[in-house]
Amino acid sequence: xxxxxxxxxxxxxxxxxxxxxxxxxxxxxxxxxxxxxxxxxxxxxxxxxxxxxxxxxxxxxxxxxxxxxxxxxxxxxxxxxxxxxxxxxxxxxxxxxxxxxxxxxxxxxxxxxxxxxxxxxxxxxxxxxxxxxxx
Numbered sequence: 001x002x003x004x005x006x007x008x009x010x011x012x013x014x015x016x017x018x019x020x021x022x023x024x025x026x027x028x029x030x031x032x033x034x035x036x037x038x039x040x041x042x043x044x045x046x047x048x049x050x051x052x053x054x055x056x057x058x059x060x061x062x063x064x065x066x067x068x069x070x071x072x073x074x075x076x077x078x079x080x081x082x083x084x085x086x087x088x089x090x091x092x093x094x095x096x097x098x099x100x101x102x103x104x105x106x107x108x109x110x111x112x113x114x115x116x117x118x119x120x121x122x123x124x125x126x127x128x129x130x131x132x133x134x135x
Contacts, residue, residue: 002117053088055125
C-alpha cells in the first residue's frame with residue numbers, strides 16, 4: 001500500500017498564504033542550498049502528485065514553462081514527468097501532461113490510489129483536500 005504525505009508550508013497560526021494570498025513568507029532566499037536539495041530530491045521521485053484546482057492552476061502557470069526549465073531544471077523535469085491527479089468539481093479539463101482529473105469521491109479515490117500505488121503520493125498545497133481527508 002502506498003503512503004500519502006502532505007507537502008505544505010503552514011505558519012504556526014495555521015495559514016498557507018498571507019493577507020494578499022502570497023506564499024512568499026515561506027521562503028525568502030532562492031539560494032538556500034538545504035531547501036533546494038530537499039525540493040530537488042522530492043521532485044525527482046517517482047510518486048504521484050495530488051492537488052486541488054487552485055494548486056493545479058498555480059502550478060501549471062510555472063512548471064511547464066521555459067522559465068521553470070531555466071531556473072529550476074531538476075524540479076521542472078520532475079514536476080512535468082510525474083503523474084498528477086487533480087481533484088475538482090469545477091475544472092473542465094487538464095492540459096498539463098500526465099494529469100488526471102477526478103471530479104468527485106475524494107476519499108474513495110485516495111483509498112483506491114493508495115492500494116494501487118507503489119511509489120507513494122504527495123499532496124501539494126490543497127488545504128481543502130487535506131482538511132477533507134483529515135475528517
